[in-house]
Amino acid sequence: MTVSETTGSEQQTPRVPAGVGETLVTVRDLKKYFPVQRGLLSRVVGHVKAVDGVSFAISRGETLGLVGESGSGKTTIGRCILRLIEPTSGSVDFDGTEIVGLDSKSMRRMRQHMQIVFQDPYGSLNPRMTVGTIIAEPLVIHGGLTSADRADRVAQLLLKVGLDPSYSARFPHEFSGGQRQRIGVARALATNPKFLVLDEPVSALDVSVQAQVVNLLQDLQDELGLTYLFIAHGLAVVEHISARVAVMYLGKIMELSDRRSLYENPLHPYTKALLSAVPIPDPAAKNKKRRILLTGDIPTPLNPPAGCVFHTRCPIAQFPICGEVVPPLVEHQPGQFAACHFAGEPIPDGTGASTLDVKSVPLPQPTPAS
Amino acid sequence: MSVVIKIINLYFRFSGSPTDRSVCPTFSVGTNLSSRIRSVTEEPTPLNPPIPHRVQPRVREKEMPGEALLQVTDLTTTFFTNDGQVRAVDKVSFSVSKGESVALVGESGCGKSVTAMSIMRLLAPGGKITGGEVRFRGVDLVALSEKEMQKRRGNDIAMVFQEPMTSLNPVFKVGSQVAEAIRIHRKVGRKEAWKQAGDMLELVAIPDPIKRLDDYPHQLSGGMRQRVMIAMALSCDPDLLIADEPTTALDVTIQAQIMELLANLQNKLGLGLLLITHDLGVVAEFCERVIVMYTGRIVEEAGVNELFANPSHPYTRGLLRSLPNPEKEKLEEVADRLPTIKGMVPSIKNLPKGCKFNPRCPDVMEICLGNEPARMVVSDDHDARCYLWGDVADPERVEK
Numbered sequence: 001m002t003v004s005e006t007t008g009s010e011q012q013t014p015r016v017p018a019g020v021g022e023t024l025v026t027v028r029d030l031k032k033y034f035p036v037q038r039g040l041l042s043r044v045v046g047h048v049k050a051v052d053g054v055s056f057a058i059s060r061g062e063t064l065g066l067v068g069e070s071g072s073g074k075t076t077i078g079r080c081i082l083r084l085i086e087p088t089s090g091s092v093d094f095d096g097t098e099i100v101g102l103d104s105k106s107m108r109r110m111r112q113h114m115q116i117v118f119q120d121p122y123g124s125l126n127p128r129m130t131v132g133t134i135i136a137e138p139l140v141i142h143g144g145l146t147s148a149d150r151a152d153r154v155a156q157l158l159l160k161v162g163l164d165p166s167y168s169a170r171f172p173h174e175f176s177g178g179q180r181q182r183i184g185v186a187r188a189l190a191t192n193p194k195f196l197v198l199d200e201p202v203s204a205l206d207v208s209v210q211a212q213v214v215n216l217l218q219d220l221q222d223e224l225g226l227t228y229l230f231i232a233h234g235l236a237v238v239e240h241i242s243a244r245v246a247v248m249y250l251g252k253i254m255e256l257s258d259r260r261s262l263y264e265n266p267l268h269p270y271t272k273a274l275l276s277a278v279p280i281p282d283p284a285a286k287n288k289k290r291r292i293l294l295t296g297d298i299p300t301p302l303n304p305p306a307g308c309v310f311h312t313r314c315p316i317a318q319f320p321i322c323g324e325v326v327p328p329l330v331e332h333q334p335g336q337f338a339a340c341h342f343a344g345e346p347i348p349d350g351t352g353a354s355t356l357d358v359k360s361v362p363l364p365q366p367t368p369a370s
Numbered sequence: 371m372s373v374v375i376k377i378i379n380l381y382f383r384f385s386g387s388p389t390d391r392s393v394c395p396t397f398s399v400g401t402n403l404s405s406r407i408r409s410v411t412e413e414p415t416p417l418n419p420p421i422p423h424r425v426q427p428r429v430r431e432k433e434m435p436g437e438a439l440l441q442v443t444d445l446t447t448t449f450f451t452n453d454g455q456v457r458a459v460d461k462v463s464f465s466v467s468k469g470e471s472v473a474l475v476g477e478s479g480c481g482k483s484v485t486a487m488s489i490m491r492l493l494a495p496g497g498k499i500t501g502g503e504v505r506f507r508g509v510d511l512v513a514l515s516e517k518e519m520q521k522r523r524g525n526d527i528a529m530v531f532q533e534p535m536t537s538l539n540p541v542f543k544v545g546s547q548v549a550e551a552i553r554i555h556r557k558v559g560r561k562e563a564w565k566q567a568g569d570m571l572e573l574v575a576i577p578d579p580i581k582r583l584d585d586y587p588h589q590l591s592g593g594m595r596q597r598v599m600i601a602m603a604l605s606c607d608p609d610l611l612i613a614d615e616p617t618t619a620l621d622v623t624i625q626a627q628i629m630e631l632l633a634n635l636q637n638k639l640g641l642g643l644l645l646i647t648h649d650l651g652v653v654a655e656f657c658e659r660v661i662v663m664y665t666g667r668i669v670e671e672a673g674v675n676e677l678f679a680n681p682s683h684p685y686t687r688g689l690l691r692s693l694p695n696p697e698k699e700k701l702e703e704v705a706d707r708l709p710t711i712k713g714m715v716p717s718i719k720n721l722p723k724g725c726k727f728n729p730r731c732p733d734v735m736e737i738c739l740g741n742e743p744a745r746m747v748v749s750d751d752h753d754a755r756c757y758l759w760g761d762v763a764d765p766e767r768v769e770k
Contacts, residue, residue: 069621069622069623069624070621176714176715177478178714179714206477206478206648206715207477207648207650207689207692207693208477208688208689208692208710208711208714208715209477209714210692211692211693211694211708211709211710211711212710214694214708215707215708215710218707233621233622235622236693236694236695237694239694240694240708273623274622274623276626277622277623277625277626278622278651279625279626279629279649279651279652279654279655279656280651280654280655280695281650281651281653281654281678281690281693281695282654282678282695283654283655283674283675283678284675284678284679285654291626291630293623293626293627293630294623294626294627296577297591297593297594297624298591298621
């Protein structure tokens with residue numbers, strides 16, 4: 001097993017954070033740099049480090065949540081695992097097969113076992129194809145079925161995702177957002193995959209519909225023994241569906257932990273800030289809660305800060321160490337990994353509020369209206 | 371007023387039930403409901419949580435325009451499309467006082483944005499206010515000419531839109547866009563307007579504001595752009611700010627910054643704030659009063675603590691229950707299934723008869739299928755458009 005191999009030589013290579021049970025997907029030191037070209041000759045002037053040295057493993061039947069703000073590289077990871085984007089370096093091990101460097105023919109065969117559900121239920125379905133054709137397309141590509149068998153399979157899939165089989169003759173525009181996302185799930189399930197990348201599957205949906213789709217995904221996982229990589233920016237949903245959660249910031253994992261430890265006892269200051277920023281739908285909790293406001297925006301991945309990428313916004317950063325040394329992702333508690341020099345240190349009161357103090361600013365003098 | 375009556379009459383003619391007066395809660399309450407009151411001897415089916423049975427149903431009376439900064443009364447907005455007329459907002463009444471923050475929540479398509487656009491009179495072509503009043507400081511905005519209305523926008527009521535990426539013009543500097551807003555409403559020179567624009571950027575806590583005036587929108591991050599939008603909205607010192615999903619396109623940490631900023635500014639400037647959102651978390655943390663909309667109607671209105679502690683419309687209850695809540699789930703070992711509202715929001719073109727929520731309602735009763743309920747009083751400052759709160763509750767629940 002890959003995990004036990006790495007644990008043996010813990011001193012040399014950091015342990016890949018894995019869940020319990022048999023591992024299905026192992027990602028090691030994954031990097032994706034997008035070249036930035038400029039000028040007439042398209043010279044490469046720099047790289048956007050979308051994913052920068054990410055390692056984790058997902059067990060069979062487990063859901064790993066991947067959260068982070070926009071631009072943190074979570075979607076890029078999902079696509080790199082399926083090699084919809086070619087990783088710059090690193091390795092992705094899927095069920096014992098190394099995927100990076102696989103030739104396109106074998107890769108295509110591998111994709112039967114790994115599928116993706118996209119965020120935008122409006123943009124990810126071809127408006128000119130009927131629902132039946134959309135769902136049957138993976139079956140056509142991967143072959144082996146007669147058209148009658150395919151029609152049966154489509155009907156079966158539609159039922160499985162809670163839609164009427166007669167819908168297969170309709171077009172995507174006839175469906176609501178939630179129904180379209182169900183169609184996307186049915187398409188992903190067509191080839192009987194073991195592993196699904198769910199790229200913000202409920203972000204575009206209304207709350208009442210969101211709950212329906214989340215329940216559907218959980219039911220399907222129980223029924224078919226699926227393994228999920230659940231990518232989202234909504235922490236509440238991730239917390240609900242995932243066994244373990246990885247928090248990303250600027251292409252790196254800041255913290256990876258089982259969901260309970262992450263929510264009850266976050267170690268990384270970024271996780272703490274992220275959790276405190278989520279508004280809780282309970283006015284009674286408002287006064288109990290302390291909000292850690294981060295100053296500024298996420299820096300550009302074109303030129304990420306040296307040392308710890310979070311040090312520019314970190315309320316507990318200490319210099320020079322945080323500005324110079326990249327903190328490794330190490331296991332602080334059993335199953336709880338954090339990449340921080342001062343993991344678990346309390347955050348002092350009153351941090352981050354300075355940019356929002358509007359009281360000191362003089363108001364523009366009201367001039368008489370015209 | 372005659373227009374309103376005409377429209378109500380039209381509505382009755384087309385809805386085919388001339389006795390159905392419950393749709394207009396403002397008309398002689400006593401008579402229109404008492405006809406349906408039956409003597410109920412047995413206890414109604416216990417609901418969860420149990421709802422007190424009331425002998426005298428109370429329907430929310432029309433509030434007289436008084437202290438309120440904004441008083442919306444029976445606002446109805448219709449879109450005239452090729453497929454026929456669609457009533458996107460149907461007899462919506464509410465008010466916003468000075469310095470108060472009111473949330474308008476609901477799912478997409480419930481009419482919350484159309485309500486805001488109707489107040490601003492910025493409806494898309496095809497949309498028309500077909501009834502009701504929007505009184506701002508006692509003046510009916512619906513009756514104003516376009517020229518007079520233009521003076522009100524910005525000076526009295528300002529608006530912040532959802533998409534900071536698309537609401538700024540990409541080919542003009544941020545400074546000139548803010549200065550333009552100032553120059554439209556104030557008699558000031560270019561230089562003075564530019565200087566004031568700098569002050570406004572400082573007000574919304576943009577670091578290095580004088581430098582940022584020379585930036586183009588693409589040089590700013592989403593959070594900064596939204597700050598610029600807020601600066602523009604506040605540049606002419608409005609009394610009421612309508613914020614239409616101001617943080618939906620932003621990340622949570624930036625959302626926290628923007629909401630904190632809005633709350634601070636509102637406090638400091640004594641603004642009335644009408645916040646349109648679908649995020650109940652934002653509502654719980656930043657608003658004082660909540661209005662819940664469904665299919666173009668207000669289904670519940672209450673103070674924020676009251677609404678979250680005691681949601682009284684089955685739709686509001688369903689919404690609150692369907693939210694994953696990390697605080698609650700801490701206690702549980704394994705994530706459970708989320709409670710859902712069955713079915714989906716009906717098309718506004720094809721609404722069910724009676725209560726518009728009845729096909730999805732877990733507590734549906736016989737009466738819900740007949741006439742639409744009025745807004746019933748749950749307690750002081752809390753009402754719900756639901757027969758559970760009227761005495762007309764039919765003890766025999768419909769078997770579904």
